[in-house]
Amino acid sequence: MGAEAQGRRAAPGAAAVRREAGLGYIELNGKRKAMTSVEELEAKYMINTYNRQQDRTPVLVRGVGCRVWDDRGREYLDFVGGLAVNLLGHCHPRVVEAIRRQAGELLHASNLYYTRPQAELAQVLVEHSAAGRAFFANSGAEANEAAIKLARKYHHPRRYKIITAQRSFHGRTLATVTATGQPKYQQGFAPLPEGFLHACFNDLASFEQLVDGETAAIMIEPVQGEGGVHVAAPSFIRGLRELCDRSGALLIFDEVQCGLGRTGKLWAYEHWGVSPDILTAAKGLGGGLPIGAMLARSEVAAAFKPGDHASTFGGNPVASQAALAVLEVLLEDSFLEEVRQKGGLFMAGLQRLASLFPALVKEARGLGFMAALELHEPLAGAVQQRCQDRGLLVNAIGDHILRFLPPLIAGEAELEQALAILEEVLSGQV
Ligand SMILES: Cc1ncc(COP(=O)(O)O)c(C=O)c1O
Secondary structure: OHHHHHHHOOOOOOOEEEEEOOEEEEEEOOEEEEOOOHHHHHHHHOOOOOOOOOOOOOOEEEEEEOEEEEOOOOEEEEOOHHHHOOOOOEOOHHHHHHHHHHHOOOOOOOOOOOOHHHHHHHHHHHHOOOOOEEEEEOOHHHHHHHHHHHHHHHHOOOOOEEEEEOOOOOOOOHHHHHHOOOHHHOOOOOOOOOOEEEEOOOOHHHHHHHOOOOEEEEEEOOEEOOOOOEEOOHHHHHHHHHHHHHHOOEEEEEOOOOOOOOOOOOOHHHHOOOOOOEEEEOHHHHEOEOOEEEEEOHHHHOOOOOOOOOOOOOOOHHHHHHHHHHHHHHOOOOHHHHHHHHHHHHHHHHHHHHHHOOOOEEEEEEEOOEEEEEEOOOOHHHHHHHHHHOOEEOEEEOOOEEEEOOOOOOOHHHHHHHHHHHHHHHHOOO
């Protein structure tokens, strides 16, 4: 690496990349070089972990509200929503203002010191959840990693097993990818950490069979996102709470994707009236900046002592101010009520499409602004592409499922536009 870096990347500080009249160039050692396309730069310099396709994947350069633009000036209605991050759409003015203000005061301080935005964010999250204490990380996987560690520490040394659901998704670190109930994400990474078991989502008996005196926690997404948007049945989620109470295991809800208003309640678990012992959030929390949170009942949180867990950036002042701005909007009087109402309209629209095209669409499902269409045939990628060609971004999960994660600020006009584009695509039989 050293020789390679010295030989080829002579320019300290890499490149100042600029754009002039649509033509980019790179400045290296004060000399201008024509900038190669983003696609070429990525192909040459980035590790190939994302399935972007040169001729198909747009280069996004700007976003406002529910819309984004690519470098050719094409406009898209964005129902991918940064994979559930852009809760308030792109560049929400209150989030941008909060970031600007904090960036001019204190960008970073380390967790050796107190910073006010972090403490205030903990207060808002705790006061609006079933938790008593907060810990901040930078992503969903890290929030879940913290939850797994806390559950094990709480029960140490008697219990260590974590039971999760098949089809779940909890992250890409070694522990969270092992917790994830989809073997495809684990292939090639053995040996995996011990003590993770998987039961069947919405099948209480399958969880009961796995629980024993060594079970530290049951961890589920109340609405599975990456696994295809599957909503927990009320009897299942209430049954899990009872099972945990009976057995002494902790109940962890991973609300990284379904939390923070996505389903029309601040936390998805509120739909079932069931509270977890540990709750994780990330994605939309920072309005586009990376931040994750692990919230826990005070008695459980007390298992972590100074030094047991930490994060250099977790709860950074800028990300925390952004999160405070997001929460301020989410908690405004009628905001979530409107999400529930608009989510109902969108779901009714998807169900109408399912009944219009029964040969193509197997099922429409979801909760609030977290919705999916499951197709009979492996056509999800084709539908995604046709929608994109017509100016709508949607997300194909695997071959059969289309996922919709519109910004919560989407109005009826945007929802109707998206449904009209989908109808046009489906009516062409894809
Ligand atoms: C439910 C859930 N948990 C955890 C994660 C991991 O989050 P991150 O990618 O921020 O690590 C995701 C990401 O999709 C998720 O949907």
